[in-house]
Amino acid sequence: MRISEVLSFLEKKYPLEYQEDFDNCGVQCGDKEQEITGVVVCFEMSEATIDEAVRKKANLVISHHPLMLRRGICKIEPTHRVGKILCKALENKMVLYSMHTNLDSAVGGVNDTFAAKLHLQNVSVLSPIPGGMKKLSVFVPKAQAEEVRNALFEAGCGHIGNYDHCAYTLEGTGTFRPLQDANPYIGKPGETETVAEERIEMVFPNHLQKKVVEALYQSHPYEEPVFDIYQLDNQNNKVGLGRIGELPEPMDAEAFFQNLKQVFGLTMLRYYGDAHRKVQRIAVLGGGGSSFIGQAMAAKADVYVTGDVKYHDFHSAEGRMLIADIGHFESEQFIKEIIYNEIKENFNTFAVSLCETEKMQISII
Ligand SMILES: [Zn+2]
Structure with a gap:
């Protein structure tokens, strides 16, 4: 191998x-x-x-x-x-x-594992990757639409949040005239053809493009399949740095910190904020996560757990959110x-x- x-x-x-x-x-x-x-x-x-x-x-x-x-x-x-x-x-x-x-951003990677180690529930991505999605729009004869749709789902198209097989279909009429060297699936060279077609639209993540286009060519009956691929500005909400979720029950911040030390085998951690308040909504980011303090606050985290937090960065939370610095290596070990x-x-x-x-x-x- x-x-x-x-x-x-x-x-x-x-x-x-x-x-x-x-x-x-x-x-x-x-x-x-x-x-x-x-x-x-x-x-x-x-x-x-x-x-x-x-x-x-x-x-x-x-x-x-x-x-x-x-x-x-x-x-x-x-x-x-x-x-x-x-x-x-x-x-x-x-x-x-x-x-x-x-590995930090992917599903099942560093930050998902970090959240799982703290038994966080209702976990979502703290900072989703912008523009990681594309849209495919393809024109298929009605009779083959189902087969092409399924092949594209199989290649990874049509996955949005907790849903898969997401597609939009519009019916219409396609016209074309095969030239002399064509080998058309429908029609004859030199004659204009009209075909009842479906326009199918689906999203897919950027990295699957090659696989998606291969699946399209393999399943589409036409000699020259017609399709468009657009880059989207939409976020891929499943992928990105950091995660935010909730503890099963609210707990004292101090008890949460003790649990954090135990889970990550820490001899110490640095924190800023009131350790006597109750916390439940927890943001995490493995490695150096100072630059995401604002996003953790915007996501209404009670505590933000990361590494490499500088003295003045702690103050940026203005006491509204606890920040715990457990160390860069320790948060990724x-x-x-x-x-x-x-x-x-x-x-x-x-x-x-x-x-x-x-x-x-x-x-x-
Ligand atoms: Zn690192």
């Missing part, structure tokens, strides 16, 4: 299109068309991670944080941390791959298990392991 087959599988569930503009998810270096020998999953790439992969005879290393961001390094020399890691990986014919904000389980449960022809040499790099005394 090639490395690219494993990566394609992961990208179906965690599409690279979901990444933020600054990010650089996906292959960092190496030839993904080589045969896979094993996978090591880590949080952050380091020389020790590469050494461990060499020892384990694994040629694919998957991390959460990318080694390079979009405006990152432009020289690869073993004179700095990133260059050393890349040189060592390439010397050992490895592929380095990262699942960062695409479970990510490795998501990637590991995804591979373990779906592939059995190579070994996958969690990086054993990695440890929290910032200490508390």
Whole structure:
């Protein structure tokens, strides 16, 4: 099996299109068309991670944080941390791959898992990805409309919130005249034809376009199917950074913080606000989430749990919402298990392991 087959599988569930503009998810270096020998999953790439992969005879290393961001390094020399890691990986014919904000935003990714760990209910996305949807409009002869509609549903069209098989159909008349070289499904070359057709409209997420167009061509009877694809400004409400939901029962903020410490194995957390008030509506965002404090407040969160909150950022909530900073690493530490389980449960022809040499790099005394 090639490395690219494993990566394609992961990208179906965690599409690279979901990444933020600054990010650089996906292959960092190496030839993904080589045969896979094993996978090591880590949080952050380091020389020790590469050494461990060499020892384990694994040629694919998957991390959460990318080694390079979009405006990152432009020289690869073993004179700095990133260059050393890349040189060592390439010397050992490895592929380095990262699942960062695409994993944060996707359904079942970092933020969904964060919300699930706190048993939040009625969970929705705190900051949905804007413009992640397209609309397909296709003209089909009435007799084949059902078959085409079903093929497009199968390819992932027509999914809106908690509904699937969403489509709009309008009946009308299509006209065309096949030219001499045509091989028409209906009609004869040189004669104008009129056909009772349906115009079918459906939405789909950007990353499914290739699959949707393939399904359209395979199911549509015409030699030249006519269709339009539009980019929408609508949000994809299922995908994006952060989540907001409710605890089953209101509880004291202090008790909530104690539970938070237990769930994430924290020795401490930093918070701002009145710990004696009752809380129920909880916003979460794994990693550094200071810039989403306003969105958590707008969503009427009682508490916003994230990492990397600066002193003055705490004040921006003006005491109306509690903010808990549990640390960047601590709020994302479970990510490795998501990637590991995804591979373990779906592939059995190579070994996958969690990086054993990695440890929290910032200490508390
Ligand atoms: Zn992070």
